[in-house]
Amino acid sequence: MNPSRLLAPGLAGLALLLGTSAVLAESLKVGYLPVTGHAKFFVAQEQGFFKEEGLNVELIEFANSADGLNAVVANKLDVGAFGTTAPLVHYAKGADLRIIGGIMGEDAAIVVKAENADKIRSVADLRGKKVATVRLATGDAVLRGALKDAQVNWKTDLEIFELKNPPAVLEAVKSGQVDAGVVWGPHDIRAEQQGLKVVIRSSELQPGHPCCRLVVRSEKLQDKKVLRHFLRAILKAEKFAAENRKETIDAIQKYVKLDRELLEQAYYSPHLEQRSDPNIEGTRQFWDVLVSSEFVANTRPVDPIFEVKLYNSALKSLAKEQPKESFWQERIDEAKRRDVL
Structure with a gap:
């Protein structure tokens, strides 16, 4: 006799006991x-x-x-x-x-060193700066749209570096390799704990995005x-x-x-x-x-x-x-x- 036939009734009973899910x-x-x-x-x-x-x-x-x-x-x-x-x-x-x-x-933010917080109050202040983002991140696109609205050409008026993840962005900002970085929660809070400052939030640039x-x-x-x-x-x-x-x-x-x-x-x-x-x-x-x-x-x-x-x-x-x-x-x-x- 096929062993699977012997097992089938037992499995059926188990299914009834455990529920179909x-x-x-x-x-x-x-x-x-x-x-x-x-x-x-x-x-x-x-x-x-x-x-x-x-x-x-x-x-x-x-x-x-x-x-x-x-x-x-x-x-x-x-x-x-x-x-x-x-x-x-x-x-x-x-x-x-x-x-x-x-x-x-929402949830994205632009962070800078504390000593630069007074110098970068709007996206227009990023003209001529180096900015780190994460490739194809939502905050990155929100930033580029806001730059266009501020008549800042993101292709020529500043340098944007696409990094792998938010921790890499934070390190680039802290080390001075870039002037600003785009991250999202909880890395905005981590940035502040590490002495950086949030200067702009994505919800300010594109409310409800x-x-x-x-x-x-x-x-x-x-x-x-x-x-x-x-x-x-x-x-x-x-x-x-x-x-x-x-x-x-x-x-x-x-x-x-x-x-x-x-x-x-x-x-x-x-x-x-x-x-x-x-x-x-x-x-x-x-x-x-x-x-x-x-x-x-x-x-x-x-x-x-x-x-x-x-x-x-x-x-x-x-x-x-x-x-x-x-x-x-x-x-x-x-x-x-x-x-x-």
Whole structure:
């Protein structure tokens, strides 16, 4: 007799005992950056929201958005959250990508040595200076757009150096190799702890700008049910993080190896937005900035990059399960303003 036939009834019984999610769990490879703004990934993993949704998620760390988005494009990741600039730049070049949600917004900052803080009060003061950024970072694109608005040519009027990650930017500023650097949380707080000064925040240059969109290759949209469950887990994590500080910082600390107090200050910062929607309105504006600042060539319309039905379906399903929970209704109302195609 075939041994597998003997095992089959036992496995079926085990499935009934453990529940179908244990047997039917869908595997997803999800790319992230080791920053406080990506806390919802960590909370969803540590609080079991991915498992609740029948998902077996492997979180894969990347040093910067450029490397992470390359992995999405190369089909090495199922989902990635790597800035707003990186996916839009790839999309402008013809990549078949879709934005299904978001992880964070704003949060970037320009830092300088304390003795230079009075000399650099606006982006116009960067004329003739050396500035370090992280390649394809959201803050980098926001800066270049602001320079264009200030009639400063970022190609000729200053030198921009694209480094690998925020710690490298901080070291370049501290050592005097550059005059200013663009980083994001929690590295803005780390900069101040190391004696540097935040002189400009990205929210001042482009209020409400999105960062770190949830991006997939369009072929992944065939797995609509899986992606819907993924977005449900992210939304659950957003709600949990808004209501449970200690457990949220516990989760972040497992993935971002920095001081607990610093992580809490960075995550619950007024400069960090934590919405999970695609933010179509904000991303359109960001695209316009990329085009006007000549960061990308306007070769295709941006609206086809958005897939909002999955987010709306995930959100409304949670609201239906908890009809008295105002958190979900607030998000539904926001989506009616921010996510209209």
